[in-house]
Amino acid sequence: MTNEFPSRRVCGVAMVLGPLLLLTGTLLRSPYNFFFPDQLAAAADHPVLMNAAYTAFTAGNVLMVAAVAGLARAIGGVWGAWGGVLVLVGLIERTFHSGVDHAAFSVLRHSGLEAANTFVANFYTDQHLFTFLSFTIMFGWYVLAVGAYRTLGLVRAIALATMGLLPLGVLKGTELVSIAGTVGLCVALVPLGIKWLREAPRLSRRTVLIAIPATLGVAGLAFLSTMG
Secondary structure, rough: OOOOOOHHHHHHHHHHHHHHHHHHHHHOOOOOOOOOOHHHHHHHHOOOHHHHHHHHHHHHHHHHHHHHHHHHHOOHHHHHHHHHHHHHHHHHHHHHHHHHHHHHHHHHHHHHHHHHHHHHHHHHOOOOOOOOOOOOHHHHHHHHHHHHHHOOOOOHHHHHHHHHOOOOOOOOOHHHHHHHHHHHHHHHHHHHHHHHHHHHHOOOOOHHHHHHHHHHHHHHHHHHHOOO
C-alpha cells in the first residue's frame, strides 16, 4: 500500500528513536532508588537530571505508538491486531503515568518534598480508568512478541518480550529488569527501523521544500503551546 499510516518512514524513525529514548531515560534515573520517595528526593537534589530522565522516557513512550503500529501491521492477523491493541493501550497508560510524574515534580518545585510525597501517595490509593487496564502494560508485549516471531525471528522476538518486565506505575525508578527491558526493545526494533528507513523511497525535492516551512510552522506552534 502506498498510503499507509503511519508510513514506513515514520515507523522506522520511531523504531530507532523510541527505544533509544526509553533506554536513555531508564539509565539517567538508575543511580537512585526505585520507589517514589527516593525518586522525589533525587528530583529535589538533581532537578535537571531527573526532569531530563523522565522527559526522555515520556518522549520515547510517545514515539513507540508509531513503532508498535508499524510492527503490528507487519505482523498482521490476529496476533498483530491483539498484540498491537494491548501494547498501545499500555503505552497510553504509561503516558498517563508520565503526566502524574511531571505533576508531582511541579508540586515538588512549588510546595516542597513533603507535599509531593503526599500527592503521589494519595494518587496510588485512587481508582481510575487505567487502574483496571494495568495488565496491558506488561501482558501486551508478550502477545506482540509471539506474533512477531516470523517478522523478527526468535532472538529478537524474545528481546521484544523483555519489555513486559518493565515496572509500571508513577515515579518508578530503575531496576535491572528495567534495563533488560529497554535494551531488549532496542535489540528488537532498532535494526528493523534502520532497515525500513533504508528501504524507504528517496524524498522528492518537492517534499523536502514543503517539509522545511512545515517544520518551522510546527516549531512555532510548539512555542505557542507553552503560553497555555
